[in-house]
Amino acid sequence: MKIGKKMILAAGIAIAFVQLPSRAEDKPTTAPAPGVPAMRPPGTNAAPPPIEIPGLPSQKDKLSYSIGMNIGHSLKTGGYEVDLDILTGAIKDVLAEHELKMTDMQARQIMMDFNREMRAKKEAERAKLAEKNREEGDAFLAENKKKEGVKTHTVTLANGKTAEFQYKIITAGTGPIPKSNDMVSVNYRGTLINGKEFDSSYKRGQPQKFNVNHVVRGWTEALEMMPTGSKWELYLPASLAYEDRPQGPMIEPGSTLIFEIELVSIDSPQPLTSDIIRVPSADELKAGAKVEVLKAEDVAKQIQSNNAAKPKQ
Structure with missing residues (x-):
């Protein structure tokens, strides 16, 4: 059986390196005007000093925790409900080059099925919320x-x-x-x-x-x-x-x-100075419609005609 390492590693990397959500303490106190580069103090071209994190002395420790934070944020914001033991077990299997429990194709299909379920769930929630808001809006407008x-x-x-x-x-x-x-x-x-x-x-x-x-x-x-x-x-x-x-x-x-x-x-x-190409929709094309070139003066006349036909207050 083909081992699904590429799929697991790709998914892990994609999740791990999603940007962390910005926090208030991460934001600069001032921002340069649009189009104006931020000013750097003299001598700041050198690499910044290493970040010191209590309990994470080595660069390997800090990188490991950073990737874990990113995975956690992504799982939380994405609505993924996972078994942490199985998740970490899969990562260990990949890194240790053990035989994996599923193929690339199986892993891909599982993710596709999950995403489809999530989209359907969100669509149902959106439709329910829209119905509630429409009813409240109708009641407001009636009064x-x-x-x-x-x-x-x-x-x-x-x-x-x-x-x-x-x-x-x-x-x-x-x-x-x-x-x-x-x-x-x-x-x-x-x-x-x-x-x-x-x-x-x-x-x-x-x-x-x-x-x-x-x-x-x-x-x-x-x-x-x-x-x-x-x-x-x-x-x-x-x-x-x-x-x-x-x-x-x-x-x-x-x-x-x-x-x-x-x-x-x-x-x-500004007046139209060039012709317009009108491309029919897919349904119109099926019905035999053709691409049209509309003359600028004809478009202007049609706009004037439409405006004249508008009912006044």
């Missing part, structure tokens, strides 16, 4: 809709279904209304329905620039209704925000989001 000054706007989704977002006009602007291909400068604040803030341009001290059609669907629809100078509060269901995709540690799948948006200015996009 919010009754409040004075809250309006609604219905959107047709790509699948033919409709979704509704709510908005409240805080300040009514009088400037021009953005088109789908415009660049806009906005100040905004995003919160969850429990009031926790997850993002704010105000904290960064300046408006942020976005393409109107490169943001979440609820933003796009609202911006194409907002005169410049307006400040609105948007209440977006998950279907018009991030759907079932979590965003960072705070925005869970299926979350209903609240945004306060102030439309500061509009910057018209």
Whole structure:
């Protein structure tokens, strides 16, 4: 039987040398500005002095413990439930060149099966959390809709279904209304329905620039209704925000989001100067569709036509 040493060693090395999670005491007190190399004190090109660790006198001791730490962190963060005696026994068997209990192929298949189970488990957990958040969001929107000054706007989704977002006009602007291909400068604040803030341009001290059609669907629809100078509060269901995709540690799948948006200015996009090649999707190709070359002037006309067909507030 072929010994599966390569698979065991490769897996061990891959786990062992995953970066350790950063800790507060490991972080520098200051950081150089972007693009500026960090300054080194004179004479620091030499190798740093060896690290002294109590109870680990030799370099072999420190390396062994370091690799063990990395393996432990990786097993913990990866959700691996292992028998430590069997794990260390496998490492000893490899290093001692004993006959191993499984082949490369068997080890690889076991890891593939485990990863598949973990993905299915995480997907089920995500779907359950998304359903819970959608129910809570629906309840919030149902009550919010009754409040004075809250309006609604219905959107047709790509699948033919409709979704509704709510908005409240805080300040009514009088400037021009953005088109789908415009660049806009906005100040905004995003919160969850429990009031926790997850993002704010105000904290960064300046408006942020976005393409109107490169943001979440609820933003796009609202911006194409907002005169410049307006400040609105948007209440977006998950279907018009991030759907079932979590965003960072705070925005869970299926979350209903609240945004306060102030439309500061509009910057018209640069005109198209070159043709565009449109490649059909796989399904379109199967149906006989061909690659198209779209003339810049035709694309510009289509954008203008689409903008003219947009319903006004």
